[in-house]
Amino acid sequence: MMTAIVVLIVSGALIIGALWGLYGNLSKRLEGFLVALAGGALLVSALLELIYPALEKNSVPIALSTVFVGAITFTVLDYWVKEKWNSQSGGGLLAAITLDGIPENLALGISLIGASPLSIAALSGSILLSNLPEAAGGAKEMAENTDSKKKILWLWIGTALILSAAAFLGHFLLADVSEEYLNYIKCFAGGAVAASLALEVFPKAFKEDKYWTGLATAIGLVLALYLNTLGE
Template structure:
């Protein structure tokens, strides 16, 4: 039951964010601050909930290779989206969130296999904080580009469903496999998350709220670190 509750909470952030962006768009500074805070939390989650557990089950060099591969694959896909769709359109941001969110939610499903509740809460909370303002900004951009409110909400709801399925798949399909392959999947997901922070989250946060972006990142790190310490 906890599995589905956590997945529901993290995925519903997309729908809540879309409603926020459609009916009461956040200011650029508020959006930037929340995005930066989420990015700080995801740094801790990627290391503490993905890389550290993976290091206990596989060799360091293999882990680092797959970690780098995850970052490279995400960067290649993100670059393709930017060149072919254009992320400022809203639709491009939607596609980026799907591609970013799939490894994130696979990772969430994997973490749910063995992690303590506070550890799961840290990763789920980080994903929630990340998805909420991104969906708000994307929905706002789509509305500005002529999408109807109903179509915009429908697209973001479908995205939430896809990412929920990814988390469920991560939890149900990956739980029976050996620890070493599972560790490599965790490493790949961590690389994709870190690459998304460098190319998407932090640049956006700085553009929108450069004066407080650093403070927001530190706050996100502090929140996630605290949850991790409690869970540990």
């Protein structure tokens, strides 16, 4: 039950964000600030919840190599979708949006396996903060190129369902995997999250909010670190 609630709330943030972008008022600076804040929190969660456990219990060289493989995988896929596929088309745009969200949602599903409530809160809260402005900004930008807001909303609903499925698959398919291999899978997801932050989140935040991005990132980082200390 907890898994379903967390996944649905996080993915539902995409739909709420899309509604905000289509029918509400979201300034570029506020969007950039929120994206950077979420990026800082996600960076901490990726390090502490996904990568660090493997460094404590598993082979350090293998764990770090797996992080690198995760980053390479995301980078290659991101390049292929953005540069080789027409990301302005319906299918290409859906693929781009989905690719950006899969690492975080897969990591969320995996982290729900045997994690403490505060650890879950740290990661899911970071993803939720990331999903809201990302969906709002994306939907607003898409609305500038088409008159059908309903079609855009359905696109985001479809994306939310796909990412929910990724989280559920990550959770249920890997529930019986040994801790050693689960830690390596988390490292892979952590590397993919780190690459997505560098390629998608922080550049977008700086473009919209300039030098406030650094402060927003630090705020997100501090909040995530503080939440993590509560679980110790």
